[in-house]
Amino acid sequence: MGRWQSRELPLRFGLEGVQVAVFDMAGRRLLREGEVERRLAYEVGERRRAEALLAEERERAEALARLEQVHAEELTRLRRRARRR
Numbered sequence: 508m509g510r511w512q513s514r515e516l517p518l519r520f521g522l523e524g525v526q527v528a529v530f531d532m533a534g535r536r537l538l539r540e541g542e543v544e545r546r547l548a549y550e551v552g553e554r555r556r557a558e559a560l561l562a563e564e565r566e567r568a569e570a571l572a573r574l575e576q577v578h579a580e581e582l583t584r585l586r587r588r589a590r591r592r
Contacts, residue, residue, distance in 0.1 A: 518530065
């Protein structure tokens, strides 16, 4: 597929099958009409999944911190008991 560079805009144009494709100067194809909405929906979904994973990670970290505190308190009790003997 050939690409033609615009003299006025920093864009290149080409054909993909029967559709015109527009590329930036780095060679990335710009989104077509209809693709923008799909891309935005995809990115919103990805962001929600990432936020959910971060929330789960925070919950795990908080639970681990609580367990470490419980274990530290138990260790302190056991050491006190061992000193009394």
